Amino acid sequence: MQKYTNAYDGTNMQESTLIFISAFASLFLARKAAFKVGLVDKPNVRKKHQGHIPLVGGVSIYLALCVLYVLQADLLPHFFLYMGCSTILLIVGIIDDRLDLPVLPRIGLQACVAIAMMSGGLLISSLGNIFFNDLFLGEFGYIITLFAVLGSVNAFNMVDGMDGLLGGLSFVTLSALVIVFYLGENNEVARWSLCFFSAMLPYTLLNAGFFGKKFKVFMGDAGSTLIGFSVIWLLILATQGPRHVIQPVTALWLIAIPLMDMVSVMMRRLARGGNPFKADQEHLHHVLLRSGLTRKQALVVIVTIATLFAMVGIISERNNISESIMFSVFLATFISYLAAITLMVRVLALTSPALAVDR
Template sequence: MEPLYEYFIALFIAFIVTIATTPLVKKLALKGGFVDQPSQRKVHEDSMPRIGGLAIAFGAVAGLIYLQPPFEFFWPITIGALTILILGLIDDKYTLSPSKKLFGQMAAATIVVAGGLQIEFISLPFNGYIEFGLWSYPFTILWILAMVNAINLIDGLDGLAAGTSSIALTILFMMAFTDGQILAAALAIVLVGSGLGFLVFNFHPAKIFMGDTGSMFLGYSISIISMVGLFKNLTLFTLIIPIIILAVPIFDTFFAIIRRLLNKQKISTPDKGHLHYRLLALGFSHRTTVLILYGVSIFFGGAALVFSETALWMSILIILFLGLLTQVMAEWIGILGERKKPIFSLVKKLKKKTLLRQ
């Protein structure tokens, strides 16, 4: 295991390379027509370049070149990553249909599984375990797809996906480093560096978006890190840990699917029912909304570290409670927003009266 300072050097390299390459990627995006146009569903008002995920990938590669960790399953992971990046570029250029995008994501996941990286069994409490057998293939593919789309669906505000992913990756690094998982720690720390470097340009007001190129790449990377690291000695609890860390995007995605099914809509139908849109509707500023969700992500990440010392059954109960709490909070915020922000209106009226009296 490399000393801790080596990982921080790799983080710094990834950070600097991402900062250096993002302006170049921005020029490429504008020249090549990789531009996100404003619409009623989106919060930005001007056309924005949107393949910033390339800069994140460049930074991560630079950090890995410095660390040179032992890279098990190098080719399937690398080819899968390239497939995701190419898929993201095509989608950022032409806006693929949900079915075509899902097909491409499944292709990348299948490459990984065919290369030998699979979730083959889960150890249970009391010395039992479940072997998936042939089901290990679809189970692993579903895990990768879940992570890819969880990050992809929260990429709705400036800096939200990059910041949330960086927080989750920081927690994953801490757990992997403590557990001596060299590859998982290396992958996590370089992505933290590149994510923070990209935030220099992506935090509100953003100068460039990561696009599906970036959000899908980050989700894919997180799924791989969990499998090569936390899943090395897989127990039912270590399966729960990444879900706790990424509770905000995962539960937001899960309840978005339920909401659309109840409304008799397609699962892929976009809406403004996500937590970040509802916070905006309540009257919070763009930047404040993102910072609130950063705080929630930090809370869940810290909870994951604490729960690692907790009994399995208690961890399951806590994660279910937190998930329901997140949804209740989102519904409550939505109700307040629909009532035309009475709280904020009252505050504004009081401020105006105070100013007039002065």
């Protein structure tokens, strides 16, 4: 506990404040550039917002992380590799935001980033003791890591459909990661996670309208994919190797809502014979809105549930609850969620029209 207390000193606050200021300044500069180059989101049949909204949340986070790299290059393991992978994802995301790229090229480039990540030694080599015995993956770990990266990147991309939702869910996961890294005495990665948290704050404030509608911004695919990639990078650091701070199954609880939402939506699309990546109105926030909740109410409900899931994971981890029990409960929770949300979608298809969303 003494190490934990000493780890949280003035240095953390200085770093976080500097990154916040860097992201804030970058965000306003990027807004101006976005209008000039057409990097804006325009309202249409599916998108209800008013006016052209800059898609620059991810750009501001990336630029703030560049500042962090210059100042503290040793704070994150393989920081240089992380920045290289993030640069690729950011560029692809910006092009996608501007030109709306097809799915396959995007997935292909995300896979290339995953391969680069694995070449640097970041790999899921064990799933822990989820089946009453340690499950070491061997060469199969490369495949699992690939799907984990693709899953996290696209899960966070898919939840970015309502003001505040991506920011809220990301804050839940990042807050949980800061906590587990500090409790596990991996103070460097805890500080890095806290800085990433700080880099997201300016976007969240502008997206939520704290400075008025005039300054509203969206994250864009560049930002949502960057967040998803950063989350899986941190989760691998948290669950694998000699400095792991949590068991692999705990990671599922920290990203439960984005993961469950993505898998359930894709399963329903595939069951209908459709494209699993084709947008529809069946995400959790759509269902809650069509059920009669306001956007603010839906946001509070989803973020609260995500927070409770993360708390279950952390508390279970700290109390040494069996990994097999944690996995069984998570699986039962997901099956219950899938059944409930599928039933609600079917009922709403008959009683409530689809709604336009924020973006």
